[in-house]
Amino acid sequence: MKTITINGYDNASDTLRDQRLAQSLYDEGAVIMADVLLVLHGADHRARRLLELRVFRRDFFRFYEHEVFPATLKQTIAPYEAAGRADLMELSYRLTMNLTADFAGVDRPRRDAEETERLRGQVMIFSEGATLVHSTRDKETVRAEVRAALAEFKTSFYQPSLERRQQLLADFAAGRITEDAVPRDVLTVLLQNEERVEMAPDLMMREIAFYLQAGSHSTANATAHAFHDVMSWCSSHPEDQRRIESDPLFLQRCVHESLRLHPASPVAWRRSTCPMALPNGSDADTNDRVVVDLATANRDPSIFGPDADIFNPHRSLRDGTPPWGLTFGVGVHTCLGRDLDGGLQPRADADPDTHQYGIVPLLVQELVRRKARPDPADKALAANHTERANWGYYPILLEPVH
Ligand code: HEM
Known part of the structure; x- marks a missing residue:
């Protein structure tokens, strides 16, 4: 087996679109990722994606931005606002974890800080398990932690969420409740399973755990990167400060630029399922590893200009060319959360009042509204458990809004 690295934006994009290549980045993280949507291939992938796509519809994103997000934000940010400070990583994780749990179908009946913290702890461990290939810790130790966290997740969150949905679906089938009372989330569509997709109970639970970590981990990291980039830009370009405060479409553009510079994973890995010629001219044999360098593709000067690095x-x-480059992937595995998190690219006639901005731009907008700024007395630190260039601790000061 040889490894072939793909550089350059166009080659990377064409490689990701080639359906003869199968996912392989998560083989090390099989303890949580085995057979979840992201690692499936061919017809199995198509059937599951079609089923789960039912949750990711635009009308729902709109409802989500206008109804669910403001309420969850208010609740999550309140203790930090009262304290006047926050670790932005912790705040973003709590918020995005709650939002992703709504999407995945994981109930948090108490909605208090202790419950959020417990789920967050489990999800952090799932994330480390999923991205095990980039972990700098002993891999067997991480796997054991993931197994323990899955067992805890099952009793504390998953089983009660599953049983509540089963009951609601039975009530709906018997005509005791209307469709409006049936939740709209991934777990519910898996239980309804109108496409008759085979899924063992253990896999269904890991699929939901995968959603929790895929959604919250990348959104939290993207938020911290975007906030940092926007703050740095304002300090060197004070002329844009007011625009960032008053023009949400420009702020969304800033977030897209930040997403381009910091893809959640610096690489995508694929495995060739047959002998084939790759877009960069190399020949792959069956089972060769194809490493698509997303981080450098997103900084390709022939696409993004001579200052692509900044x-x-x-x-x-x-x-x-999407402003976020390949950060949400392309091809059959394109991120299902892309429009939810990044929003839609505005057209020239976009109405700022009705535009769908996406969760990350909205979150950064809220931070700007609260005059959030890096805490000058407490230095931000990079995450130290992974080779991925993420923030681990990002202290900020913030003010209440009136
Ligand atoms: C800034 C935030 C996010 C980034 C940068 C991101 C990035 C990505 C990327 C690069 C992929 C494709 C990986 C590959 O081709 O190997 C992907 C897939 C996926 N993402 Fe996201 N993601 C984000 C947020 C979310 C959210 C919020 C959700 C769910 C609520 C989500 C759900 C998924 C799912 C289900 C897939 C698998 C799709 C498939 O295999 O068909 N993501 N994401």
Whole structure:
């Protein structure tokens, strides 16, 4: 087996779209990732994705941004606002974990800090398990922690969420409740299973655990990166400070620029399922490893310009190139949470009052509204348990809004 690395934006994009290549980044993290949507291939992947796509519809994103997000934000941010300070990583994780739990179908009946903290602790462990290939810790130790966290998740959150949905679906089938009372989330569509997709009970639980970590981990990291990039930009470009405060479409553009610079995973890995010629001209045999370098593809100067390496929300983009580059992937595994998190790319006539901004831009907007700024007395630290370039601790000061 040889490893072939793909560089350059166009080659990376074409490689990700080639359906003869199967996912392989999560083989090390099988303890949580075996047979979840992200690692499936071919017809199995198509059937499961189609089923789960039912949750990811635009009308629901709109409802989510306008109804669910503001309420969850208010509740999550309240203790930090009262204290006047927060660790942005912790705050973003709590918030995005709650939001992703709504999507995945994991109930938190008490909605208090202790319950959120317990689920967050479990999800942090799932994340480390999923990205085991990049972990700097002993891999067997991490696997044992993931197994223990899954067992705890099952009794504390998953089983009660499952039973409540089973009961609601039975009530709906018997005509005791209307469809409005049936939750709209991944667990519910898996239980309804209108596409008749085979799924063992243990796999269904890991699918939900995968959603929790896929959604919350990447969203929390993206928020901290975006906040940091926006703050740094404002300090070197004070002329844009007011625009960032008053023009939400420009702020969304800033977040997209930050997403380009910090893809959740610096690489995508694929395995060739047959002998094939790759877009960069190399030949792959069956089972060769193809490493798509997303981080450098997203900084390809031939696509993003000579200053591709730096944050510049004013850069012009080639038609058809998404401002976030390959950060949400492309092809059959394109992120299902892309529009939820990044929002829609505004058209020239976009109405700022009705535009769908996405969770990360909205969160950064809320931080700006609360005059959040890095705490000058407490230094931000990089995450130390992973080779991925993420923030581990990001202290900020913030003010209440009136
Ligand atoms: C800034 C935030 C996010 C980033 C950067 C991100 C990035 C990605 C990337 C790069 C992939 C494709 C991986 C590959 O091709 O190997 C992916 C897949 C996926 N993402 Fe996201 N993601 C984010 C947020 C979310 C959220 C909020 C959710 C769910 C609520 C989500 C659900 C998924 C799912 C289900 C897949 C698998 C799709 C498939 O295999 O068909 N993601 N994500």
